[in-house]
Amino acid sequence: MGRLTYILAVSALFGITWMLITARLTLESFGVGFLISALIILLVGTRDTATMQPARLPRQAISLILYTLKSFVDITVASFDVARRVLHPKLPLKPGIVAIPTQDAQQSETIAALSAHAITITPGQLAVDFDGAKTMYIHCLDIDSAQDSAQEQAKRLKALRAILGKD
Amino acid sequence: MINPLLLGTIFVPLLCAAFGLLIGRFRTLQHLLIFGGGVVAWVCSVLLLIANFESGVQIYRVGGWEPPFGIVLVADKLSSVFAVMATTVVAAGLLYALGCKDKCVTYPAFMPLFLCMGVGLNGALYTGDIFTLFVFIELMVISSVFLVAISDNRLGLEAAIKYLFISAMGTLFLLIAIGSIYATFGTLTIADIAQKLATGERPLLAEAAAVMLMCAFLLKSAVFPFHFWQPDFHTTAPTPVHSVLSSVVVKVGIYGLIRMITVMFTQEAATIENILVILGVIGIFFGSLGALRTYDAKRMLAYSTFGQIGFILVAIGWGTPAALVGALVYAVNHSFIKSALLMLTGVVSSRTYGKTATKREIGGVGKGMVLTSILYLLGGMALAGIPPLNGFISKVALVQGGIDAQGWLALGLAVAAGLITLQYMIGTWSLLFQQAPDEGVKAKPTGDAQYAPALLIGLCVLFGIYAAPLVEVVTRTVTDLGDPSLYIRAVLGG
Amino acid sequence: MNILFAIATGIMFGLGVYQLLRRDLIKASFGFYILFTAINLFLLAAGAFEGTVPAYVDAQNEVISGGTPSDPLVQALILTAIVISFGTYALLLSFIVLASRRFKTVDSDEIDDLIG
């Protein structure tokens, strides 16, 4: 059941992507995309036992949308911040590499990866490397901005767990 | 005449090769399947030749599209003769591979690629489209280069690298020619190009394209000065592959040249023919002397091919119908002889512990191999043009062509070089089968099976004693070549 | 414009030839690749050059956007040439790897056991 839900949910996401890449925004097209995606995941997908519970799906979807919106804002802000620093005649930089814990109790690599992804799109930070799934090293344009990185990371992980349905 | 048998020479073997990849784990089954594919191609090519004599040029429109818009396969007499020759030797090569003890033969990819090399050859001969020619030639190149690289001979890799670079040059010449022809005539179908060239108008680039095309074909046939790859590439190949490479694969360029000067660039033919005579004579001497002096019995045969291709080129260059008959008879007979000789050398070298054919290590290894010795001697005699073997028929046809074309100097040289052929063949025969082995050289008790060379030598004897049919076929082929409109009308209609 | 294109094709060919003649097999293989790229440019020059819109037709079998379509046949030829040359190139690269293992060198001047 959980496996089936997972497949259906991912297929739905892929179905939407299908509509976009084939530039046919119709229900028919979604259906075709959904079927194809399901087939792809069945045939080609990894044999990981990824599961989902149907009841949690709406909450996960809402979390995803919220997270996406927040990311969008983050990216915009980050870009403007970087643009400012780049164009400033004095190049106001205070770069360095900071270690932050991924704090993932379940040792899920996916969450570590997603959090690193999130960090990289947030202002002035860039994941450089990992120590397993526990610690990551991020490069900051301004190391002062990384002072509260641990708190930020906690929030991020919470949001990600909500999306993945693992909270 | 639309004739689906053309598919049997190309797609049936391709299908067999593809299935062969799927069942690579079951070696015996795979080998038999692939051999079956080779035999089917042979049967189809023979039937096509017969059909040609009964009802003229056979064509097949792939996908049903009208030429010049789609691809057309054309079996006229010229391509049919070459194809029968090619499929015969390829089938024999496959047969040899079945009984070959080389390690490389056991790789699952070996037989399918071997067959694909033959397909590339057939395709290049049968295609009526100049770009498809390129594609088929590449199929041949890829397959052969792999087969050489994987050879048990560690230097196969070196040869393969060199060939790949040099062959790339040939491909580039060919593509430049194709591009120029398309830019000039707006078509890729040989018949269509021929028709447009036949109007006598010579738009820009047409002649330059002819030169490029000629260079590409010369390279494929390893003609001086494009020959450097040949001794290396052929010699290091596994025996069954070598026997095909050095006999029929090198003839693709010859075929292309004949096709080019008889159907397409008939006005430029005279210039090209002069070049061919010069290159051919150089090739005869280079090849013959190289064969005489090289250090390896297989390499000797590769150089010999270089020389024999020279004979064929000279005959093409003489340009008269009789000379062309000589060239074609020579080409066909040479394929069988050379292939058989290579296989026999392979049989002997498979008895050496180093799987080598270097004269130092192979001398005397054949002592006691009665059948091999007799077959080799027959092959050697045939190559040197000793009657009543088929090589003699070739020589007579060639010399008559030369006399007909009044090519005295070249004729004299050709005759003189024939003596060198005799010398190196006899020398090597004596080395392999008569001489006592050197100190420390030992022979294995078993080696490769020799059904294939026996069959081919049988053909050599047959085509010597019963030569009239071949000569007749070739003569009629040449007669047809004199009238390109036969070809053009068969393809384009009207 | 067309002249520039043609000249660039020639220059690229020349660069490819120079690169092909390096003794370093890896560099030479780059030359091989450049040459096949150059030949694609040549084919393009030979056929598809004059178009202003892609060779597509709409549902009414009219050329899309109403311009001059670039020659589709040459494009098809180039596609085939690209695929074939890529396959050959991959094979060449694997040969070089093998050569470095077998002959302990990637210097073509040192891979010269086949002489005479």
Added chain:
Amino acid sequence: MSEIVNAGIQLALIILVVLLVPCVWRVVVAHSAAERLQAVDLLTTLLVGIVVVLALVEGVAFVVDIGIALAAFSFIGTLAIARYLSDGRLF
């Protein structure tokens, strides 16, 4: 499309193309392979932008599809090179 829009598109195109030049320069003059890799990455990103603008120039929407493929798979190239640089030996 009006003349102004057309002119704007052409201008955008030219600017994007001119931007390629510093990227190339950075590929040629750099201290480390990683810097060059970064420049190539930026260059392909710019090319994606150029492809999108070209869709406007040619008036054919599906040209963007090429942009998608380009973006998606130049990324794989970047990753492969990065892995090579970090591992020395890949496999």
Added chain:
Amino acid sequence: MEIALVNAVPFALAACAMPLSRWLTARALGSLMAGGMALLFVILVGYLPTVSAQGALEMLIAWVPSLNLNLTFYIDGLALIFALTVTGIGALVMLYAGYYFEDAAQAGRFLMLMMAFSGAMLGLVLAGNLLSLFIMWELTSIISFLLIGFKGKDKAARVGATMALIITGGGGLALLAGLMLVGAAAGSYEMAAILNSGDLLREHPAFLAIALLLMLGAFTKSAQFPFHFWLPNAMSAPTPASAFLHSATMVKAGVYLLLRFYPVLGDNDLWTGLLLTVGLLTMFIGAFWAIRQNDLKGCLAFSTVSWLGALVALIGLPNGYGLMAALVGIIAHAMYKGALFLIVGTVDHSTGTRNLDELSGLRAKMPGFAVATAVASLSMAGVPPLFGFVAKEVLLKAMDKAPSAGIVLFVVTAAAALTVTMALILFWDVFMGKYRVAVANHQPAKDVSDPHHPLGDDAYAAAPHHHDAPFPMLLAPAVLGVGSVLFSFLIDPVIKPLIQLTLGTPISLYLIPPQIDLAFQLSMSALAIGFVIFITRSWWRALNLPKLPTGPEVYRAVLGSIDAAGDLLLKTQNGKIRHYLIVMLIAVVLFVVFSNVANVVDWSRARIEIKSAADVLKIMLLLLSLGATWASIAFHKHILAALALGMAGYSIGGLFLLEPAPDVALVQFLVETLATVLIILILAKTSTREREKVIQQAQRGTPRHSNIRDVIIATVVGGIVTLFAVAAVVNRPSRQTVAEWHMENSLPKAGVNDVVAGIITDFRGMDTMIEITVFGLAAISVYTLLTRPPAGKVWRRLQQHTAMQVGEESSEVRADTTPRLSTPLTRFAATIVLPFSFLLAMAQLLYAGVGPGDGFTAGVVTGLGVALWFVAFGYDETKKRLPWLRSGRLIGAGLVLAFVNAAVPLFFGREFAAITIFKELTLPASLKLASTTFFEIGIFLAVLGGISAMMEAIAHPKEVESL
């Protein structure tokens, strides 16, 4: 017809010889063959009356008529004389040979060759077609080669055999050329016609060539100076073969040829001058060297050379003065020389030596042979009333009519005197005196280790002690000796008619000359001088003569210089690929330059117009691609060069897009990415040390001039391609292309909006099929080369074990496959990109007809997705987590699908690869289903499999190098 049967009999007997030798003894076999030959002799005698009554007989069997190659028989007197010699002497030699060999198998092998030779020789003299004459001529050379090399183990035998073959074979080639010129000049290859077209030939411009070529053939075969030396070197043949081939028959083939063509080519200054000079030189040199030999067979060989010279000189005489003497000489020589050879063979057989110094007084042990030798020697010396005397008489008489007769007669008499000496030595030194056989240097006993070897074994039954020869061994020489006596008395009833039949004119021939003429005086003085020389032999034998270059030395020098030329040529094969490429490029440049390529460009149409930003962009991209390409040359470090190359490729992709060719651009981008990935992976797979080494070499070790050379070549080649390209672009406006048809028909006939897709999958679908095959095979090749998977059972066994135990190849290194850059983020990327790539691929595949992308791009896209897995996860984990990834099977399945799909229409009576559009099938989202969809899927699978195979091969941890 019967004459063809006559000719076929020896061949048939030859074919039986080996099988029969299992059941028959050597003697029985020899007798059987001899019987066959004797029968033929009788049959041939039966032709005499017919020929003398009706003239020449002809019979034609067509063989390859279009090459003028027929088996024609032409029987006249000349042919009969030779045919009778062949069969008559053949019968005696075969009988003898049966006793000469003790081992039936050896006798079988020997008799097979001998009978085949008899057939060839008969065919030669009976041939009525130039080419069939040549065939038989060559056959005799070949069989002679095999017989000389009968004892293949002996190096001298091999060298002698090869020498004989090269010289007679070379002459044969000249003969072939000459004969074919004759055929071309006379307009026919039939002997009868040619003999009637003498005027035609004599006035032909190629007459000189014809005559010289034919003479060359004759001189080599008949061992004329300076080609004579092969004959003494051919004496390693078993003695019966020497007697038959190298004395009585084969060496006379040249003489036969000259006689045969005398009517059309003979009797002119060239003919007389050459034949007389060469013949006399040969005659003297042969006789001179004969008496200086120690080996009995050597003596006989040189004396044969001498006599052959005499025959040639006779044929050279003007007005046919010498022909009668030549014919008489042929018969006489066949008699006594055949006898002497057989006797020497018996001596050798019985005593184990042929060395004159080791033999003496054999008359005690071999009285019969002593008598036979005496008769044959006297005949050879020309003592009346033996037939040899008659021959010498007519010889001297004919020579009297030669131009410069004084000198000629002097030479002939000198040679005759030396011959007399020879005859005396043969008889006296061997048979008279005290019985003595020195057995110091005998050959070791016969090596019987390899009784089954066909050709390479020692045939001699050499005995270390004297043993008596059986009677039939005496019979053959005795019959010949008696013949020498008898024929003198049969001149009128037999010899004269035979020769008259041949010459067609009455001749005068006597045993006793009616008066003592000059010839008789000379003959007698030759006897006297010869006797004197014989007496003084102990003195001149000790004399050291100054050394002149001998035949074999010249032969070796000539062969040596040919060898040297070959070695020189082979030096060009120096193993350096760059040199090869340079030579080739220069050749192409020359060809193009000399084909007036300068005219291909119509510069008036060339133009540079910049109309839009797109044009600016084109120029930028062109510069960019050139700059990046240049950078890829300038960078020594491979990784940087690869990066630059990638940039160049992307720029080219941009150019394609601007052209506008979106389909090509898409493929270019994808393939460029793939190529870059591939290069990088390959770099990682190649030893860093070796790559550093080559980079340093390239920087330091390259001389400046070679760089300049490369620059020049690159510039010239680039310039030529520029010319082609310019010609191509300025050429266009005037032409129409077939692509216009494709534009119009792709939607109606192939159902696609993307015309390029239509061409690729339908109009030129076969190209694509083969192209995909090429790609798949290349991938399989890469995989096989880098991983070397073993086949069959080994393969299955391996899959059960761990990869650590791969096969017999122990040199492998198995690296840790987990990559260092395997961070959670990169792994995450790989996980999401793969399904996305499949989605993209499906979109491209299913909508191939409406937008860029098709089965191929779909395959590349997914293949890159798989590549990312190998990059991010390494080999082991990827193989574990993507179990469906079986590259070989994917390729196979894809190709099978493509071919089968193309074949399906055949079952519905349509063409191979014909398109079927399922129009009635309404699918959602404007999907269309057509047969090409399956083709695209096949392509997709094959390409996916191909790229996976390449990636898998590169990522494979096994570093096998078993060779």
Added chain:
Amino acid sequence: MTVGELLGLAALFFGVAFCVIGVIGMVRLPDVYTRLHASGKVSTLGLWGILLGASLLMEGIAPRAIALAVFLILVQPIASHAIAAAARRSGVPMVLNFRDDMPTPEQLPTETEQV
């Protein structure tokens, strides 16, 4: 000129402007780590602008543009990360270095660049 076109042009030039900034950053910033911030992020937003502009200026582009934008945001950070990791591991130093928590890898390659 419609409002849509105006907005489209504006978005287009917004995107182009960010591309320019990204390139300037790549030229001005001192080391590869800092430049990655500029190139990675800026070209993300730059491309988004271009995509938005294109979507507004021509119909049919929008869905594809969305797909491309989503893909870019998913993948571009990963590319930046990979380059940074590669730089770090191959020993490329930070020119401006105010803090470095990351331990030096045990086995740095001896040469800074691979041949």
